[in-house]
Amino acid sequence: MLDEAIKVLKRSQNSDGGWGAISGKQSNTESTALVLLALRSLDDSVQKPATEKAEQWLRNSQNSDGSWPYGAGAKAASWSTALAIIALHDSSIDVERLVRSGNWILAQAGSKPGILTKLILALSFQKKAVHLNDDLIGWSWTPESFSWVEPTSYCLLALKKMKSWLSATTVKERVEQAELMIYDRMCEGGGWNYGNAAVYGDPLWPYPDITALALIALQDHRERNQNQVSLEVLEKTAETTNSGLALGWSSICLSLYDRDISELRKRLDQRFARTKFLGETKPIALSILAAGEGWRLFRV
């Protein structure tokens, strides 16, 4: 699978150096960042022209304030900025440019309901739909909306990777609160979905990809009970997981937690043979990262 996956990605690199969500689509930050990591993980000089072009695309698409949009014409987003930081952290990019990005992320925050909103809710006597601590702030997908698990996980990972370059006090404060936010959103019994454990008392179930991402972001708390319980959930879920995206993130996460992923790698091979991951760039990149030592690029 590995050789074919690499070929697919190399063939689908756009002339501008980036990758789209699928072959032939406009380059975007998420796909390009993950492919850059995947190709770099191969530690193969043959990949250098492709990775240099990808780095250049990321440099060119960075906004002057340090942020990255998802794609051309879109507004800057914390999650795409975090992915670009993760991808470029070990590259030859100027540290000053990444520091600007890190500070931009630190200036972003998920929104929370104002006092008036809370008051109206209290007076409406409505049954509370979700039970989460909305005072805990992480990062949102888009400005002026709520904090969710996936963007917060990317931002945590990026900040933990570059914390020595940023204000220690600010990073510590944001990281601690964001970690609390993720733990607060954990599903009953462990694991995470997009960010609600239950709605109107009905528990929602964890997703393997998001559980893996949250655990990757929280890897420096591996002894915590929530991590251990969620790790068990991930291992259990991985037994029946059947998609490149979920198997890819699960493999990277479980490697970071020193688990054996040989079975997951086999399943990634089988799945790629059957569906080619729908031709989607992201799971193909993740499968390359999972196939070798790529998981080390997510270590903090």
Place this chain on the structure above:
Amino acid sequence: MASLYPFIGACNQELRWEKSAYTKPKSSRVAVLAATSYATNGLKETIIRGIKLFGLEISGKRVLLKPNLVEFDPNGVINTHPAVIEAAIDAFKTLGAREVIVAEGPGHRRDNEYLLSASGLYDVVKDHRVTYVDLNTDEVRLIQLKSSFTSLKQLYLPETLFNADLLVSMPKLKTHHWAGVTLSMKNMFGVVPGAIYGWPKNALHWAGIVGSIVDINSSLPLPRFAIVDGIVGMEGDGPLQGQRKNSGVLVLGDDLVAVDATAARLMTIEPRQVKYLELAEEFLGNLERSNIEQIGEDVERFRQDFKVIEKFSNLKKIVG
């Protein structure tokens, strides 16, 4: 807390739309067609019959089917059933469509391969050699909204919409814990790209769900049609965690307000109590029973009492 967003949105609404952009029909037609089972071979014929009732010109058109594929629960009935999507693919191809595309921007999951495989849609699109487009990560175009029931003013929409000739909303007949019901208009949340607005399309929740439904539907750049999968619907805490409700019906039409009003009546829900339908009626389509010509089966024959969560008990105050 999230339950407050529709309420806040509603409080902030100003009734505004570009009057020159809309000509609300004096009356609309909605077809209610019996379809007892997903295993029935006649689904394709039923859908063809429904499309023909509206005189739609399909020949040579690129038709975009937009099912509701938001999440998967092996024990649930969350998504538009793949048998209905398959029958619609067959039907539009039989009627001469140049191309049929299935497209969705799932609201909760980013894992398309999982959703398609688990729901059964993967085999359908593969067997019928139909393209599936993930609208969440599609290329986008920024448009000016033609109504302002939210403060959004502009909206990014997937490029795939601009390259199609007909958008067919294919929702599941469901109650919804934020919007009351989720039918052909609410289903359009799925065309809004997650890569820009996040999952679960949270920016729209903050802007106000009710207003967002109206603003999206008022501004889509192509003609629309609706095929509601009501063979098995969902009542209670929908759109994910409600209970199945056998209804044995498909609802079709080219006025999405009228389709949703009729589908609401099938659930014994008063459409005028559904905020977004009440607003949409002002300029997008017909809600009043007297302005909707019912074709096909009699609604009364298929009417079921769909349970709603407590906060939507007002939906059960039937006016007419």
